[in-house]
Amino acid sequence: MPVEEFVAGWISGALGLVLGHPFDTVKVRLQTQSTYRGIIDCMVKTYRHESILGFFKGMSFPIASIAVVNSVLFGVYSNALLALTATSHHERRLQPPSYTHVFIAGCTGGFLQAYCLAPFDLIKVRLQNQTEPRARQGGPPPRYRGPVHCAASIFQEEGPRGLFRGAWALTLRDTPTLGIYFVSYEWLCRQATPGGQNPSSTTVLVAGGFAGITSWVTATPLDVIKSRMQMAGLEQREYQGLLDCMVSSARQEGLGVFFRGLTINSARAFPVNAVTFLSYEYLLHLWG
Numbered sequence: 001m002p003v004e005e006f007v008a009g010w011i012s013g014a015l016g017l018v019l020g021h022p023f024d025t026v027k028v029r030l031q032t033q034s035t036y037r038g039i040i041d042c043m044v045k046t047y048r049h050e051s052i053l054g055f056f057k058g059m060s061f062p063i064a065s066i067a068v069v070n071s072v073l074f075g076v077y078s079n080a081l082l083a084l085t086a087t088s089h090h091e092r093r094l095q096p097p098s099y100t101h102v103f104i105a106g107c108t109g110g111f112l113q114a115y116c117l118a119p120f121d122l123i124k125v126r127l128q129n130q131t132e133p134r135a136r137q138g139g140p141p142p143r144y145r146g147p148v149h150c151a152a153s154i155f156q157e158e159g160p161r162g163l164f165r166g167a168w169a170l171t172l173r174d175t176p177t178l179g180i181y182f183v184s185y186e187w188l189c190r191q192a193t194p195g196g197q198n199p200s201s202t203t204v205l206v207a208g209g210f211a212g213i214t215s216w217v218t219a220t221p222l223d224v225i226k227s228r229m230q231m232a233g234l235e236q237r238e239y240q241g242l243l244d245c246m247v248s249s250a251r252q253e254g255l256g257v258f259f260r261g262l263t264i265n266s267a268r269a270f271p272v273n274a275v276t277f278l279s280y281e282y283l284l285h286l287w288g
């Protein structure tokens with residue numbers, strides 16, 4: 001099994017992540033808290049109360065973990081394509097796989113990465129939702145002191161299954177939308193590249209950016225549900241399940257609730273995925 005794709009996926013995931021984390025914090029807060037009037041309001045309040053550091057809450061942990069998850073995604077995707085079409089990454093420019101194969105490989109990668117992602121994503125969301133400033137003297141300490149403490153507390157208070165809260169919503173969110181992700185990327189690259197040639201860096205950046213946006217736009221409704229189910233254990237607001245969370249969110253807040261965070265998700269998706277795909281392609285080219 002070729003491993004370069006796993007390593008390239010790891011590094012490119014880490015690069016994309018740092019770039020996208022501030023957007024991600026604003027997104028999670030908008031989706032789960034009702035105190036903000038919009039993106040700008042959330043940014044201003046976060047900056048005022050918590051300084052620039054507020055935007056980077058919960059980042060140290062994803063940088064290691066999400067990079068691993070991205071490595072699973074790209075590694076499984078490429079190896080699934082190898083199994084389906086018997087072509088390696090380098091051969092695929094001359095013998096492009098069909099979009100059906102790209103979609104199936106993307107969904108397979110998405111499905112497997114969702115399971116690795118679930119506990120890490122839960123911890124990220126819980127930490128991002130702690131709005132207390134870091135070092136306020138005399139104030140109540142934040143509930144979770146850091147990622148390890150957060151994981152241990154969830155384990156103690158909510159049991160081992162607590163760590164997989166929202167995992168089902170996450171799998172439903174990621175399986176089809178990562179198929180869409182790779183299909184959009186391939187389609188855009190092929191539109192802009194003469195047959196048999198490698199796409200230029202600009203093409204990779206633009207195709208990666210738009211693939212990220214397309215995938216996130218389709219993923220946002222389940223992203224909202226996922227984040228809410230992850231916060232549920234903490235807020236003592238229990239949902240019977242995914243459907244119950246969908247219905248009660250829509251009843252209380254209207255259908256618009258499913259699009260919360262859409263703008264910020266898209267704004268984040270472009271740079272993150274442009275950089276992810278560019279570094280991925282570049283590294284594989286370098287090692288090829």
Ligand SMILES: C[N+](C)(C)CCCC[C@H](N)C(=O)O
Nearest residue numbers: 174177178215216219269272
């Ligand atoms: C499937 N879904 C839309 C959720 C994610 C697709 C893009 C993944 C990328 N690492 C990012 O964080 O943007």
